[in-house]
Amino acid sequence: MKQILIINGPNLNLLGKREPEIYGSQSFDDFFKSLQARYPDLQLSYFQSNHEGALLDKIHSAGFSADAIILNAGAYSHTSIALADAIAAIPAPVVEVHISNVFKRESYRHHSYLSAHCVGCIVGLGLDGYRLALEWVLGRKG
Ligand code: DQA
Numbered sequence: 001m002k003q004i005l006i007i008n009g010p011n012l013n014l015l016g017k018r019e020p021e022i023y024g025s026q027s028f029d030d031f032f033k034s035l036q037a038r039y040p041d042l043q044l045s046y047f048q049s050n051h052e053g054a055l056l057d058k059i060h061s062a063g064f065s066a067d068a069i070i071l072n073a074g075a076y077s078h079t080s081i082a083l084a085d086a087i088a089a090i091p092a093p094v095v096e097v098h099i100s101n102v103f104k105r106e107s108y109r110h111h112s113y114l115s116a117h118c119v120g121c122i123v124g125l126g127l128d129g130y131r132l133a134l135e136w137v138l139g140r141k142g
Pocket of ligand 1: 099
């Protein structure tokens, strides 16, 4: 059974309430329940934190055992060399997801410190980006 962890960073606990014109109106908890129902054979877990250190600790603790991590680090994507180093340090492949199309938005969102260390990036496809990342993990050998 594949072990996959979804990690969301700062402000993503507010999905459903936060700027719904950008991020949609579904809460992540509801979305996550629908993912679990859709993929009952996966060991799928979810972690969210607004704290950079807690995200680092989670990547360290899961990154040597999980089959993959799907990560939306929110604004830390654009600022955190520490998160980039954590992704580089672990063997688990990390898929970077952004709900919104960051390239259509402010220029400070156009660069991610994380992307170069991730196996791939899904940007601008809404919450469906997490599901597409999951499909990639499932189709992957190993
Ligand atoms: C985001 C994009 C980031 O620029 C922003 O800071 C977020 C969410 C996204 O999913 O579109 O918090 O990562």
